[in-house]
Amino acid sequence: MLLHxxxxxxxxxxxxxxxxxxxxxxxxxxxxxxxPTIRGLAESARVNPNTVARAYRELETEGLxxxxxxxxxxxxxxxxxxxxxxxxxLIAPHVDRVLIQAKQLGISLDELVAQLTERNSQLDANxxxxxxxxx
Amino acid sequence: MLLHxxxxxxxxxxxxxxxxxxxxxxxxxxxxxxxPTIRGLAESARVNPNTVARAYRELETEGLxxxxxxxxxxxxxxxxxxxxxxxxxLIAPHVDRVLIQAKQLGISLDELVAQLTERNSQLDANxxxxxxxxx
DNA sequence: CTTTTTGTATTAATGAGTTAACACAAGGAG
DNA sequence: CTCCTTGTGTTAACTCATTAATACAAAAAG
Numbered sequence: 001m002l003l004h005x006x007x008x009x010x011x012x013x014x015x016x017x018x019x020x021x022x023x024x025x026x027x028x029x030x031x032x033x034x035x036p037t038i039r040g041l042a043e044s045a046r047v048n049p050n051t052v053a054r055a056y057r058e059l060e061t062e063g064l065x066x067x068x069x070x071x072x073x074x075x076x077x078x079x080x081x082x083x084x085x086x087x088x089x090l091i092a093p094h095v096d097r098v099l100i101q102a103k104q105l106g107i108s109l110d111e112l113v114a115q116l117t118e119r120n121s122q123l124d125a126n127x128x129x130x131x132x133x134x135x
Numbered sequence: 136m137l138l139h140x141x142x143x144x145x146x147x148x149x150x151x152x153x154x155x156x157x158x159x160x161x162x163x164x165x166x167x168x169x170x171p172t173i174r175g176l177a178e179s180a181r182v183n184p185n186t187v188a189r190a191y192r193e194l195e196t197e198g199l200x201x202x203x204x205x206x207x208x209x210x211x212x213x214x215x216x217x218x219x220x221x222x223x224x225l226i227a228p229h230v231d232r233v234l235i236q237a238k239q240l241g242i243s244l245d246e247l248v249a250q251l252t253e254r255n256s257q258l259d260a261n262x263x264x265x266x267x268x269x270x
Numbered sequence: 271c272t273t274t275t276t277g278t279a280t281t282a283a284t285g286a287g288t289t290a291a292c293a294c295a296a297g298g299a300g
Numbered sequence: 301c302t303c304c305t306t307g308t309g310t311t312a313a314c315t316c317a318t319t320a321a322t323a324c325a326a327a328a329a330g
Contacts, residue, residue, distance in 0.1 A: 011288060018239055025241050038307065048290045053307075070297040070306040087240045088250055094236045095247070095254050098229045104153055105222045106160050109255050112230070113248050115223055119230050120244050146318060173277065183320045188277075205276040205327040 016055035035073040151190035170208040
C-alpha cells in the first residue's frame, strides 16, 4: 500500500483517510482485504503510528474498516453493498456546508447547480490536461 | 448596525464578514452607504477592534467595501451591478471543495446534484420549523 | 497648528487541532 | 508459559488560526 503524503496542505491523518477510503469505494480494496498494520503503514509512510491509528479510527467510525485486536485491520463487510448510501453519508456534511453558504449569499438552488455543473467541467478539463490524457 | 455574534461556532471575524456581506448582496445596504467605524462596531459588538478590522479587510478584498482612511468604510461601487458574478465568485471555493470531495468518493455530478436538492429541501423545512413559519 | 477620528501595523496571549513519544493491553504463535 | 505482534491509551510538544493589547499614521475638523 503506497500512500502519497505531503506535510503541507491537509492534515496527514486526513490524507490517509481520504486515500484509503477512495481505494475502498472505488473497488481497489475488497471486503475482507487486510490493510497494512498501523506500525507498518506508519513506517512506510514515515509518520507516527498514532497518526495512522487516528486515520484507521475514523475509517472505522465511517464503517469502512473493522479492527481486530492483535490481528489487524480489514475492509469491513458491507463496504461495497451499501456503498451508494455510504457515499451519500460521507458527502453530506460537505453538501450542507455549501448549501448554507449559498443561502447566506442569496444564491438559489438553481444557480448553485448551474455553477456546480460549470465548475465540474472545468475541473475535469484541468485534470485531463494535468494527466496528459493518460488512458 | 446590529450584529449577532456568538463566541462558539465560527470565528468572530467570519461571522461579521458573513452578516455584512449578506446585507450588501441582499440589498439591505446600498452602494455608498457607510458602515460603522471599526471602533464603533467593535464596541457595540463587544469585540476587539482588530477583529472588526480583519473582517473589513476581507470584505475589501472581496470588493464589497471600500475603506477611506480617516473617513470610514463604505459599500463599494459595483457591489450591486455585478452582484450575480460577484456571488458566483464568492461561492466558487465552496463549490470546488464539494466537487473535489465528491470526486474523491466516486460520486457522479448527477448524484451530487440529487443529494444537493434533497438536502436543500430538508434544510428549508427545518428553517421554517425553527422560525415558527414567520412570514 | 492642534485635536480628534479614522484606518494601520506590530506583537503577544490564547486555544484548538495535529503529531509525536512512549507505555499499556490483549491475544495468537511457538 | 513466554514471546511477539497487534491495536489502545496518555501525555506532551508543536503548529497555526484567532483574538486582544497597544502603539502608529494620516487626514478631516476646529
